[in-house]
Structure formats: C-alpha cells, structure tokens
Amino acid sequence: MSTPEQGVTQDAGRSTGPPVGFWAQAAADPGRAVLVAPDGEEWTAGRLHAAANRLVHGLRAAGLERGDAFAVVLPNGAEFLAAYLAATQAGFYLVPVNHHLVGPEIAWIVADSGAKVLLAHERFGAAAAAAADEARLPVRRRYAVGDVPGFRPYAELVAGQPESAPAERTLGWVMNYTSGTTGRPRGIRRPLPGRPPEESPLGGFLGIFGIKPFDGNIHLVCSPLYHTAVLQFAGASLHLGHRLVLMDKWTPEDMLRLIDRHACTHTHMVPTQFHRLLALPQETRGAYDVSSMRHAIHGAAPCPDHVKRAMIEWWGECVEEYYAASEGGGAFATAREWLKKPGTVGRAWPISELAVLDDGGHRLPPGELGTVYMKMSTGGFSYHKDASKTMKNRVGDFFTVGDLGLLDEDGYLFLRDRKIDMIISGGVNIYPAEIESVLLSHPAVADAAVFGVPHDDWGEEVKAVVEPAEGHTPDEALAADVLRHCDRLLARYKRPRSVDFTASMPRDPNGKLYKRRLREPYWQGRERAV
Helix, strand or coil: CCCHHHHHHHHHHHHCCCCCCCHHHHHCCCCCCCEEECCCCCHHHHHHHHHHHHHHHHHHHHHCCCCCEEEEEEECCCCHHHHHHHHHHHEEEEECCCCCCHHHHHHHHHHHHHCEEEEEEHHHHHHHHHHHHHHHCCCEEEEEEEECCCCCEEEHHCCCCCCCCCCCEEEECCCCCCCCCCCCEEEEEECCCCCHHHCCCCHHHHHCCCCCCCCCCEEEEEEECCHHHHHHHHHHHHHHHCEEEEEECCCCCHHHHHHHHHHHCCCCCCHHHHHHHCCCCHHHCCCCCCCCCEEEEEEECCCHHHHHHHHHHCCCCCEEEEEEECCCCEEEECHHHHCCCCCCCEEEEEEEEEECCCCCCCCCCCCCCCCEEEEEEEEEEEECCCCHHHHCCCCEEECHHHHHHHHECCCCCEEEEEEHHHHECEEEEHHHHHHHHHHHCCCEEEEEEEEEEEECCCCCEEEEEECCCCCCCHHHHHHHHHHHHHHHCHHHCCCCEEEEECCCCCCCCCCCCCCHHHHHHCCCCCCCCC
C-alpha cells in the first residue's frame, strides 16, 4: 500500500495536467501566478524560482555547503519562501526563527544550529543585530532586507548571481526549533536523504487531508511561516500547484476579506483565531463570502467544543482538526467524525501510528488515560546536540511530546492536556484545558489560561487568568461573575479558586500560549511538584 505522499505523486504523474513539484511547474509555466504577497503584489512562478536560485548561488558563494544551516528572522513574504525553496533544493538546513524572540533567544538558536548565515528583516533588526553580536557571527555572514546596522543588504547576497538552477541539486530540510516553554529550545534535525528534491514526495502529505494537486486550490497563509506546520502547509501547497495568499499581521476581518476576495480554498488555523472570528459582530461576519473554503484545518492547541460547533455551523464541514507536533504526527478528524465523537482529534494518519502508554512504557487498553506516543513511517529525527532528550522521549520507535490522552475502541484519540500543565491538587489530577473551555464560554472572556499555584495543604490550587473581552472592566465584580459561571459548569474540585486579569495573554501569533510566563511569578521561591 502506498503512503499518502506516494499516492498523491503517482496520481499527479498519471494526469495530463502540470507536473507536481514547484521547480518543474516553474519551468513549464513561468508566467503562472503562484503568490500574492501581503502588500497585494503578485509573484509568478518564474520570478519566485529565479529568486530561490539566486539565493542558492549567493549562499554557496558565502561558503555554505551541503548539510550547512542558515537562519532567517523574516516576516511572511517572498523572501521567506525563496529561502525555503533554496534550502530544499541545495541540501541546506533552513532554520526559521520566531521573530518575537529577543536577542539572546535568537542568539541561542543561531549558535546552537551552527547557522553560517543570518538573514533578517529590518522590522526585527535590533533583536537580530544583538543576536548576531552575541553569537559572534561575522559581518560578512549577516544580511538584511531593509536597513539593519552591521548587516549587509540582502541585495548584495544575490547580486550578480545567475537565475539558472544550481548544480548538484539535493534535498534539504527545515530545521525547526521547539518552543522552549520548558527550557532551552532544541532543533529538530532530520538526516538529509541525499537525493534530488524531485524524488521526494513533494506536498504529498496534504493528501492526508483530502487536498489535491492543482484543482483550483488557493492556500491562505494566515499565521507566521516560522511555525512548523504553517511553513509545511505553505510549501506543500506550492509544490502541488496551489496559489498562496500571504497575510503578514492577522486580524479576523482581514482574513474574511481575503477569503472572499481570492476565493481561498484551504488554510491552517489555530483555535484562538476561531474564537476571535466568532467574536466579530454578526453583520461583519455576514458581509463576507467564505463558501469557497474546502479545508479549514486547525491544530496546535485544544479547541473548546462550543467554539468548534460554532465554526462548523458558520463555515460548514470544512472545519477539520489534526494532532501533530514539530517532531511529527499524527491524527486527523473530519468535521463529520468530530460531530460523531465530540472532542476527538482523530485517528492516526496512514503514515503514523498512535499509542497510549503508562509510565512504565506499557500500552494501555482503550479508554485509559496515559501519555500519547507516535511513530512515523517516513523517517526519524533527533534533537540537535541533545541525545539525552532524544532518548528520554522515546519508547522503541515511538516518541512523545508529553501530551496526555486516551484512545477509544475505534482508535480515535482524545487529548486531555500536557503532562507539564496537569494540576495535582489534594492528590487529584486536574486538566486545565477543560476549565479553559468553560471560561471561554463566558461572554466577557476573550482569552483564558488555567494552571496550578501553591497551596500549603493541597499542594496546588486552581488559578485562572483571564483576558477580558472588549467593553468589560477587569474588576472584582467580573471576577465574581466568572467564578459563578464556573460553579454552574464544573465539579467543585475543578473550579478556579481565584481569577486574575491580564491585558493581553502571552500567545504567539500561532496561538501558542506561553503559560510558564503566567505561572512562574506565583511559584517564585517554591518548587513545583510537577
């Protein structure tokens, strides 16, 4: 039986349409529009192809060889995609850096990855310059889009370089760094296969979600490309002949406007975006046509049931869910499957296997809670320069990212929480995601986080931090009303004992909540049990 990647590639090969694979498509039809930049500028396949080729030649001239890494601190734009296409046809490792990080955090990634070149945008110039200095990166290896003191212009890197395809083309990878919510981020490094990029299953994994090559598909990139899944979806869409529409700074109404204007057919989202879309006035939501959307695929964080149901009611059965991690994946659930089994994140991908294990590494029967493990048939990975973490998170060929969950008798996976986020109060395990879902159902709550804080008798008690919705005052009256809301919907042991307010929840644009930043002040001078 073929994998989804193989199946998509083979099906496309039998068709009479354009070839699968960006480079072949660009050669066959260089005038085809493949990209709409955030400022509305359209890029053709030929122009993007030439930009990627010039970058390969420029990086090689700067001293990069197969297996070397280069890092980018860039916003969503053509330069980011050119870097992706350059790395994956020249045998380089592309290291995307979260542009919300500060100088020392970026410096850690640049130094740890061994990046030989840093490409940065002037919007993030101060942090990039501080990082380059701390990492002791030579000036000749620093390049900037725009003006960054101490950096050479990006134009110098590609100036005079040919637009022709580079020699000795070989597949490279993206080397993403984990979020670092529990310590220093670690790079996820996969061995280079040493084969031409055309021999890889270009974009085939989108077949898991029923997304086909060409077929009039237009992919909306509505989150930063430095995120693993966002870049993977965008790159795969390029290779399958889909046009990309890029957003730089996400707002809910702008997203609706772009879906309507460009008839976007698929996108990758996170539940926070759902919540903010649903908060729009009904007249605003009704002003845009979203009927072109075939696959609104979400992941990266738990989605409250009431939010998921509301999105399905509005957008229809295009609202689909997956479970995966930067290390691999995963599970997938269509809207119909989710409605039959509310709360599930789906069944295993054809290229993946799921298992729920106890603390001794033994498989648990259906319905029993344990740690979720995954195994991929497409190859392994290691944490860069961290063999102990690589081995610690594995049982045989299976790996885990620390999520707790259970499999039902039909193989559907239900997640409970991250093990690190589980609250133990009076010996009872409490899962914050369930409580956060209840908090988000309160009309005055725009965002919420739940975690354990010290308690002398119970070990931990449940604390809620709430970002008030617009028009609501964060005062004692609102806190009391939120607690009464929880009293009606949660068992006593799950209810928050107190509510604090924050003006803005510490999330990155992908919806990733930096819960440790909220939790740590409460634990200063105390040792957490978990």
